[in-house]
Amino acid sequence: MKLIFERSVRGRRAARAPKWTVPTHELIAQNLLRKKPAELPELPEMEVVRHFTELSRLNFSVDTHFYPLGSCTMKYNPKACEAMANLRGFLDVHPLWPQLRHGGLLTQGALQLTYETERMLSEITGMAEFTLQPLAGAHGELTGVMLMAAYHRDRKNKKTHVIIPDSAHGTNPASAALGGYGVVAIPSNKDGLMDADALAAALNEETAGVMLTSPNTLGLFNPRIREIAEAVHTVDGLMYYDGANLNAILGRCKPGELGFDMCHLNLHKTFASPHGGGGPGSGPVGVVERLRPFLPISRVVKTKDGTFSLDYDAPKTIGYIAPFYGNFGVVVRTYAYLLLIGREGLREVSNHAVLNANYVLAKLRPYFATPTKDRCMHECVLSAKKQQKEHGVRALDIAKALLDRGIHAPTVYFPLIVPESMMIEPTETETRETLDGFVQAMIEIANQAETDPDALHVAPTTTPVGRLDEVAAAKQMDLAYSG
Numbered sequence: 001m002k003l004i005f006e007r008s009v010r011g012r013r014a015a016r017a018p019k020w021t022v023p024t025h026e027l028i029a030q031n032l033l034r035k036k037p038a039e040l041p042e043l044p045e046m047e048v049v050r051h052f053t054e055l056s057r058l059n060f061s062v063d064t065h066f067y068p069l070g071s072c073t074m075k076y077n078p079k080a081c082e083a084m085a086n087l088r089g090f091l092d093v094h095p096l097w098p099q100l101r102h103g104g105l106l107t108q109g110a111l112q113l114t115y116e117t118e119r120m121l122s123e124i125t126g127m128a129e130f131t132l133q134p135l136a137g138a139h140g141e142l143t144g145v146m147l148m149a150a151y152h153r154d155r156k157n158k159k160t161h162v163i164i165p166d167s168a169h170g171t172n173p174a175s176a177a178l179g180g181y182g183v184v185a186i187p188s189n190k191d192g193l194m195d196a197d198a199l200a201a202a203l204n205e206e207t208a209g210v211m212l213t214s215p216n217t218l219g220l221f222n223p224r225i226r227e228i229a230e231a232v233h234t235v236d237g238l239m240y241y242d243g244a245n246l247n248a249i250l251g252r253c254k255p256g257e258l259g260f261d262m263c264h265l266n267l268h269k270t271f272a273s274p275h276g277g278g279g280p281g282s283g284p285v286g287v288v289e290r291l292r293p294f295l296p297i298s299r300v301v302k303t304k305d306g307t308f309s310l311d312y313d314a315p316k317t318i319g320y321i322a323p324f325y326g327n328f329g330v331v332v333r334t335y336a337y338l339l340l341i342g343r344e345g346l347r348e349v350s351n352h353a354v355l356n357a358n359y360v361l362a363k364l365r366p367y368f369a370t371p372t373k374d375r376c377m378h379e380c381v382l383s384a385k386k387q388q389k390e391h392g393v394r395a396l397d398i399a400k401a402l403l404d405r406g407i408h409a410p411t412v413y414f415p416l417i418v419p420e421s422m423m424i425e426p427t428e429t430e431t432r433e434t435l436d437g438f439v440q441a442m443i444e445i446a447n448q449a450e451t452d453p454d455a456l457h458v459a460p461t462t463t464p465v466g467r468l469d470e471v472a473a474a475k476q477m478d479l480a481y482s483g
Ligand SMILES: *Cc1c(COP(=O)(O)O)cnc(C)c1O
Pocket: 071, 072, 136, 137, 138, 139, 169, 171, 213, 242, 244, 245, 266, 281, 283
């Protein structure tokens, strides 16, 4: 594809409005103006439109292709929520505007939306209170670990470490370490779950808490979760729930009722915000009653006369963890989404997410190794270890071959505890026909691994960029243009 500069021909342009005939004010001082015009490409309007439309089509996107990227998948993002987030009243609101002047017309709506979103998330998770401040899942975890530390300081507890299963998302141990704790990793048992006996052995008076994802990164729900929570509470440890992918249990069970003391959610995965390229995100954190005093300031409170205001009066708070009140635009999408689909809709989300993942798992079990014999929750993990051993075809080759078939690659080589892992999350929104298309593509690739493995080693061949040396692409970036 040509650069827009290469398509430029001097003098070509779009229709132009006639010159102004009324006097105009000088907006920019004369000495700051360019001496000669910038050397911009010159093209007719349709050429410009086509150029940028073509560019946009080089991208893989959930609007055009199936996107089964396990764990970090974008789930259902109704376009209606985008429209709500783009309403002028939400777009233009500024956090330094007065809370109550002009009868509160300026910011009362935003404060009410914030307040009600916190109430709804508390209800969904069984927590007492939420803060919307954290700007990502990992930021929510760090907030959680800081809350954990504040709680233990307040109780004069001497705590040194956090317990985390070896299947955890990598951000969990990183957050615990940033929060000043050592990390004790617990191996998974043969069923792919954190071993409750190994946990009991590691647990002692110095355990600050346990960080868990349930369902875990193998897509498995831990049936001994209540028992684990009880054991952790006997040493005054806290249970942290990584709820980045809550679509597995939405509307069916609540972390608060399973014995968890706090959790974060990824609004940019499960609650209707599209994400990519690192943002924008939102990782709100919910806590049970006894952790409420430590939440970050400010809090949105509802006063007796029904208006909303910001409250900074919290002597035990961990303070600010983000400027102002978080990523407001993301929160607007979540609010709209929750009102749009309602209580029944939330339950439908988990029903379909879990059904779809199990459908894919059942269809592909005959072709790929699977780490456990169990059913899964919202995502399933397959392994290419058979293909690798017999034909030298790795999970990476399979991921690349999917690109040639118009399907985004699944997450590969995570979770780390499964060799040649491929983690597939079909999400709640895909049709049976789309899932069948994916299954068919995976079966074709499994067959090709036997008949023509070399073809898979050079895939993809139909994408704008072919197989890259991934290390060099990251470490020796070549961004210069050479025609
Ligand atoms: C995505 C994810 C995170 C981290 O969220 P970020 O917003 O990327 O920081 C943490 N835990 C799990 C299980 C995740 O899937």
